[in-house]
Amino acid sequence: MSGLLRSGKREFFDASHAHPKSRTRGVNSTAARTSAFAPVRIPTLLIFAALVLLPQALYAARISELTDTSLTERAVRFFTFQDPSLRFALLGSVLLGICCGLMGSFLVVRKLALMSDALSHAVLPGVALGFLWNMSKDPVAIFIGATIAGLLGAGLVQAIRSTTKHKEDAALGFVLASFFAVGACLVTMIQNLPDGNKSGLDKFMFGQAAALGRADVILLGIVAVVTVVIVLLFYKEFLVTSFDAAFASSGGIPAQIFHYVLMVLLAFAIVSSLQAVGVVLVAAMLVIPAAAAYLLTDRFGWMLILAAAFGVATGAMGSFLSFVGRNLPTGPLMVLAATAVFIAALLFGPRHGVLAKWWRQRSQSARIGRENMLKAMYHLLEGENFRGETIPIRELAEARREPIEDVTKSVAKLRAHGLVSFSSDHKAAVFTPDGWKRACEIVRNHRLWELYLTHAANYAVDHVHEDAEKIEHILGEDTVRQLEKRLNYAHQDPHGKLIPGHQDIYGKGPVRQGAR
Amino acid sequence: MDGETPLEVHDLSVAYHKKPVLYGIDLAVPAGKLIGIVGPNGAGKSTFIKAVMGLLPLSSGWVKVYGKSYRENCRRVGYVPQRESVDWDFPVNVMDVVLMGRYGRLRLGQRPGAKDREVARECLEKVHMLPYAKRQIGNLSGGQQQRVFLARALAQESDLYLMDEPFVGVDAATESAIVTLLRELKERGKTVLVVHHDLSSAKEYFDMLMLLNMRLVAFGPTAEVFTPEKLQTTYGGRLTILSEVVQTIGTVEK
Numbered sequence: 001m002s003g004l005l006r007s008g009k010r011e012f013f014d015a016s017h018a019h020p021k022s023r024t025r026g027v028n029s030t031a032a033r034t035s036a037f038a039p040v041r042i043p044t045l046l047i048f049a050a051l052v053l054l055p056q057a058l059y060a061a062r063i064s065e066l067t068d069t070s071l072t073e074r075a076v077r078f079f080t081f082q083d084p085s086l087r088f089a090l091l092g093s094v095l096l097g098i099c100c101g102l103m104g105s106f107l108v109v110r111k112l113a114l115m116s117d118a119l120s121h122a123v124l125p126g127v128a129l130g131f132l133w134n135m136s137k138d139p140v141a142i143f144i145g146a147t148i149a150g151l152l153g154a155g156l157v158q159a160i161r162s163t164t165k166h167k168e169d170a171a172l173g174f175v176l177a178s179f180f181a182v183g184a185c186l187v188t189m190i191q192n193l194p195d196g197n198k199s200g201l202d203k204f205m206f207g208q209a210a211a212l213g214r215a216d217v218i219l220l221g222i223v224a225v226v227t228v229v230i231v232l233l234f235y236k237e238f239l240v241t242s243f244d245a246a247f248a249s250s251g252g253i254p255a256q257i258f259h260y261v262l263m264v265l266l267a268f269a270i271v272s273s274l275q276a277v278g279v280v281l282v283a284a285m286l287v288i289p290a291a292a293a294y295l296l297t298d299r300f301g302w303m304l305i306l307a308a309a310f311g312v313a314t315g316a317m318g319s320f321l322s323f324v325g326r327n328l329p330t331g332p333l334m335v336l337a338a339t340a341v342f343i344a345a346l347l348f349g350p351r352h353g354v355l356a357k358w359w360r361q362r363s364q365s366a367r368i369g370r371e372n373m374l375k376a377m378y379h380l381l382e383g384e385n386f387r388g389e390t391i392p393i394r395e396l397a398e399a400r401r402e403p404i405e406d407v408t409k410s411v412a413k414l415r416a417h418g419l420v421s422f423s424s425d426h427k428a429a430v431f432t433p434d435g436w437k438r439a440c441e442i443v444r445n446h447r448l449w450e451l452y453l454t455h456a457a458n459y460a461v462d463h464v465h466e467d468a469e470k471i472e473h474i475l476g477e478d479t480v481r482q483l484e485k486r487l488n489y490a491h492q493d494p495h496g497k498l499i500p501g502h503q504d505i506y507g508k509g510p511v512r513q514g515a516r
Numbered sequence: 517m518d519g520e521t522p523l524e525v526h527d528l529s530v531a532y533h534k535k536p537v538l539y540g541i542d543l544a545v546p547a548g549k550l551i552g553i554v555g556p557n558g559a560g561k562s563t564f565i566k567a568v569m570g571l572l573p574l575s576s577g578w579v580k581v582y583g584k585s586y587r588e589n590c591r592r593v594g595y596v597p598q599r600e601s602v603d604w605d606f607p608v609n610v611m612d613v614v615l616m617g618r619y620g621r622l623r624l625g626q627r628p629g630a631k632d633r634e635v636a637r638e639c640l641e642k643v644h645m646l647p648y649a650k651r652q653i654g655n656l657s658g659g660q661q662q663r664v665f666l667a668r669a670l671a672q673e674s675d676l677y678l679m680d681e682p683f684v685g686v687d688a689a690t691e692s693a694i695v696t697l698l699r700e701l702k703e704r705g706k707t708v709l710v711v712h713h714d715l716s717s718a719k720e721y722f723d724m725l726m727l728l729n730m731r732l733v734a735f736g737p738t739a740e741v742f743t744p745e746k747l748q749t750t751y752g753g754r755l756t757i758l759s760e761v762v763q764t765i766g767t768v769e770k
Binding site for chain 1: 566569570571587590591593595597601602603606607608609612613616619620622624625626627628652668672678
């Protein structure tokens with residue numbers, strides 16, 4: 001009987017897994033279409049990729065809940081989306097993701113990330129006192145108590161900073177630890193009371209999304225709406241006071257007031273997220289999605305949107321994993337999901353990502369290799385006084401002190417870039433017009449720079465070659481024009497070699513006739 | 517007292533942690549002048565302009581801008597803070613920063629519109645930074661960053677400008693661009709106060725000088741104020757630069 005049930009279950013699993021996949025594909029193609037108009041295409045794709053996780057989380061989370069009920073009931077629940085505890089958990093996670101993402105962005109750009117840690121620990125005594133108010137887990141009482149405790153903590157940090165010689169880090173450390181200690185004592189005392197172990201206060205440490213009730217979600221909803229509306233309404237003020245508070249104040253925008261508004265919104269975000277994420281890790285839900293967004297964009301508006309999207313995705317992932325893992329604490333799982341997003345941003349970010357940097361470095365060193373080969377070819381032609389046009393591979397190999405096979409490969413790469421062509425027997429190379437132009441430019445850059453160093457910067461003639469070897473690849477045309485002008489359009493470098501001029505490079509023939 | 521004096525300061529004193537930084541400054545700045553604020557390190561030059569704008573609490577005295585309190589007339593004042601005072605990795609581009617110059621003119625919650633963007637573009641053009649409008653501000657040289665700050669101040673379309681060390685750490689091209697800009701502002705009847713650290717160029721750049729060392733040592737036309745005795749008093753004789761500069765003045769004036 002039980003075996004039968006189990007196999008039935010497996011079928012159900014498989015069937016439902018197929019469904020989210022097809023759904024995923026649909027969302028993906030929307031993402032591709034939508035990204036066409038977006039100014040930051042890759043971050044946009046990432047948002048959608050993150051959002052794709054959501055439906056999967058939804059379906060899979062339901063599955064784990066369904067194991068204890070009958071098949072028909074499961075089917076009904078599945079299709080009517082009526083399981084309240086799951087609905088509350090997911091909705092709550094999504095809402096807290098929005099709040100935390102938005103507030104976290106402000107913390108990151110204002111360098112207040114540690115403030116969120118202190119605030120989140122400081123709220124714990126407030127949670128306990130809120131519970132003691134009428135000996136129940138009344139979300140409103142806990143919200144009020146925790147907010148007051150949090151703001152008290154923030155005020156205390158401010159007071160320590162302005163009245164003692166301690167700086168912010170010491171003040172934060174002190175407030176974080178002492179408030180948390182008081183809170184931990186109070187929570188333990190409550191749990192030692194008769195019926196205290198049913199209080200559910202222990203869930204406030206590491207969070208349990210499954211414990212979210214209707215009132216919790218309504219509270220989160222209100223906080224999310226208030227946060228979004230205030231951020232949208234006063235975006236301009238928040239932007240300028242975050243970037244340059246003194247300038248904002250000088251122009252009549254009260255930076256201090258907006259700072260306090262942010263702190264209050266931050267306290268709201270922390271307090272309303274406590275039940276789901278827990279006191280210990282809520283700071284990470286604030287900082288990590290925002291830190292990931294910071295790596296992906298150079299515009300603050302986009303950072304807010306990305307951070308909120310990451311917050312939503314990681315919140316949903318965390319509560320999903322918590323369901324699958326049967327009451328694993330939600331907070332750590334959300335933070336792990338957020339960390340995964342952060343690492344992905346760190347690796348795959350289009351501009352600041354590790355991979356993108358590596359790729360840029362690689363393509364640059366490949367370009368430098370090509371240009372050095374072109375330069376060697378130029379030198380060979382120059383050694384013949386530009387009488388011929390073909391460069392034997394063997395001579396090139398001798399000049400480069402490399403095996404013929406390697407040089408042939410390098411020349412083949414040059415050909416792939418349209419810079420040279422092979423002679424019919426593949427034993428010699430000939431410049432294409434593009435290749436000749438580039439070779440002249442490189443030689444010109446090198447010699448101009450040598451001349452500049454010896455003339456204008458008083459370097460000794462034997463000290464300039466190595467520097468020019470690097471500079472030749474990165475000099476822009478503007479700088480070259482300036483150098484030429486500064487050096488009076490000189491024809492000879494410090495070693496007496498000719499500097500290709502504008503006419504030689506961009507004029508007609510590929511060969512400069514006769515040295516002077 | 518009247519509405520035509522750009523800046524009037526009476527008995528202004530500022531203290532940090534009860535340690536006085538500025539004492540009893542009295543000053544009436546005439547309109548349409550380029551004024552350099554000069555003094556040694558720690559003389560309170562930046563403190564002075566911050567105190568004028570109400571960014572620091574005064575321990576005594578008052579400030580009037582065009583005859584009214586600073587707060588009432590803050591729209592008529594443009595400000596260029598020190599370049600190091602902000603985080604240049606902040607996720608904004610050049611255009612975003614210049615648009616901030618328009619924020620003071622907008623209502624609470626109102627976003628900058630097409631006209632504000634046009635003004636911002638014009639201001640960027642004046643400092644030759646329009647091609648960089650979409651650059652993230654961290655990808656600019658020091659001189660370019662300073663020009664962005666100047667463009668932001670220009671976008672404020674003010675009558676009185678307060679600039680904190682705009683010449684620090686900029687290249688020669690930016691320095692001459694700033695000087696041209698200052699002269700242009702003056703020709704349009706604006707008043708500009710510039711905190712300046714370089715005595716040798718101060719004489720050349722400014723119509724009037726304000727010599728400051730915790731108290732106002734002298735304020736007046738450059739020719740009258742830039743004398744060995746007054747500079748000596750300002751710098752307290754402890755600076756070698758001073759004796760050098762004083763010597764060069766001596767040779768020039770003979």
